[in-house]
Amino acid sequence: MLLYALVPLAYLLGSISSAIIVCRLMGLPDPRTQGSNNPGATNVLRIGGKKAAAITLMGDALKGLLPVLVAHALNATPLILALTGMAAFLGHLYPVFFGFKGGKGVATALGVQFGLYWPIGLSIAAIWLFVAKVMNVSSLAALIAMALAPLVVWWFWPAPELIIMQVVLSIILFWRHRSNIQNLLRGKEGRISEEGGK
Template sequence: MIPIIILMVGVAYLCGSLSSAVVICKLYGLADPRTAGSKNPGATNVYRLGGRIPALLVLLMDILKGTVPVYCSYWLGIEPVALGIIAIAACLGHIFPLYFGFQGGKAVATAFGAMLPVGPELAGLIVLSWLAALFVWGYSSLAAIVAVALAPLYTFFIKPDYTVPVAMLALLIIVRHKPNIQRLQRGEEPRVWDKRGKLKNNG
């Protein structure tokens, strides 16, 4: 089983390395999201640069980057903690993409996709938490932090065996948002509907 786990870790990283934001922006003739807007290659920045359709495509592709390798690993009978490592590999691929100069995004959507195998209940609770936080505060980054921070708690009540791997993912995403947290504390973080993209935001 160890060779299979190592193989899936590599597959997950390579899947994560496909920068959806860069690919979609090129297809739509938009500016490179790594150098324009918030300079973060994620769905939120693509929304600012090109609107809803490109952003939704980026979101879908980013989710699949996490879902596909983790689902495949799940059906191969890999244990929960190892699944967490594979999920983290997919997120690290998004954060440090091999094909795009290791300049990636926050991996929120990819982490969400990696959590989907836990079940639709978890997915629904995460989405509801994100929407509620976004509605209350208007910050995509803060909404993502709140949603992933609650994910391990939700998992504990839904499928306790997966609490540790989900907590591992949540910690990675929160750490990745350190600059956003600092800007939130200074009152400098732009709200999600701010399409000017002058400051870095979540994506």
Template sequence: MMNVIYILFSYLIGAISFGIVMSHLFSLPDPRTIGSKNPGATNVLRTGKKLAALLTLLGDALKGTLTVGLAQYFELSPLMVALVAIATLLGHIFPIYYGFKGGKGVATAAGILFMFSWVMGFTVLAIWFGVFMIWRYSSLAAIIAGSLSPVIGFFYEIDFYQLIASSIIALILILRHIDNLKRLINGTESSFKDKK
């Protein structure tokens, strides 16, 4: 029963959208009504408020760090830690507080991966940053870094359930970026090439 409660707790923490919270605090437009209509850090950045975008990024990432970190601290089973990770990500993507319409999960996934293995987390982050700096597409960076995360996890010998969770997270991230992938192929995806 406690396991079910903790999974539910993780989902509810994941369902807090810092993009929406920060937009309200900074008196910005609701990110669900502008740009990509995604309540994530990249879309908040499109408002021009870098601090709000940074706080959104950190808040969304810390959700994954908090829930998985607590599961590890209380020595829940490896399977439970993996389920907590997935529940947190699904909370971010399908938040009960906002009509089950949430973000794409990149920052929250990053926070989770850091708790699986900080070396793995930094490696995935480095790949994201490298791809972004070369091509200036946040979505492309997320797709590539997310796709490679299970391979990186295998290389760093994370446990079996974390590896399965990483694979599921990678699949979820790819599915959440299908529209972005289509726009990348068509050459219509929004980039940061011309942004200062």
């Protein structure tokens, strides 16, 4: 029973918005009303600078990491690991505590991937960092990393449940980034070097 309780608990943990909490504690504007109106680390970077963004990023990643690590500690099957990770991810996207209006989920997804197996998370993070360094566009780096993520999961841990979870997670991430994709196609997507420098 404890294993199955992990799924709703992971969703509730995912529903805690790091961006909103960090901005409130640091006296910054609500990220849902500034910049891209997205409660995520990239938008916090725009309105509050690097320190606030780094704290937000860490909080969002931990929401995905911790539930999956707990599931591992309880010897969960790949199915329970997949459901736990997906629940944390969906909690971030559709938080019950904030009117079901959350972020885009990249950091939380990465936390889930590190929780599953650290080489999976490290590989996907390395892809993101490489593309971000070369292309200087955060959303493009995230999209490419998550497009390749199912292959990374298959390579390191080819459990069908985990591969399916990652495919679904990647599809949802692309859907949540549809405005970014439109901006990329128009050549109007912001560059990392243009974001906040505080």
